[in-house]
Amino acid sequence: MATTNDLKNGIVLNLDNELWTVVEFQHVKPGKGPAFVRTTLKHVLSGKVVDKTFNAGTKVETANVDKRSMQYLYKDGDDYVFMDLDTYDQIHVSPTTVGDNVNYLLPEGEVVVATHEGVPLYIELPTSLMFEVTYTEPGLQGDRSTGGTKPATISTGATVQVPLFITTGEKIKVDTRDGRYLGRS
Secondary structure, three states, X not given: OEEHHHOOOOOEEEEOOEEEEXXXXXXXXXXXXXXXXXXXXXXXXXXXXXXXXXXXXXXXXEOOOEEEEXXXXXXXXXXXXXXXXXXXXXXXXXXXXXXXXXXXXXXXXXXXXXXXOOEEEEEEOOOEEEEXXXXXXXXXXXXXXXXXXXXXXXXXXXEEEEEOOOOOOXXXXXXXXXXXXXXXX
């Protein structure tokens, strides 16, 4: 148990047996009336974002979320298998938990897996990763200065919009949060 005075970004709360991450919080002391805490909460599993206000000093239940650095090993049926880099234990994570991160999941890539009471909640990828372009249409001469983009397929099978001068076989840096092209190596 903690009070609303202990809230900070990233802490996980257990409200009505559901897990919520504090995205943003603000302590407010109005001229009249008691102080309160205005928060923006994100549901850990569904990603739904809500605004919630607590009276200052109210007790809230925090959840113990264990974040561990793990390595992606392989896909087993529908599940994805990750190995804890410290204990070498392997866990199976469902496709719904992995979500859209599967587009940027590299074999033997390191990710952070968050668990609560042994149940995987979500995975966090590094904010940017390097990928090889496996296919893209050739750029036309003279198109280089227009600033246009074209689709390119990367080594994981995902499609990323890249500048016209990128060719098949090049390594590019991609933002894993929104799939944006960041540059090439």
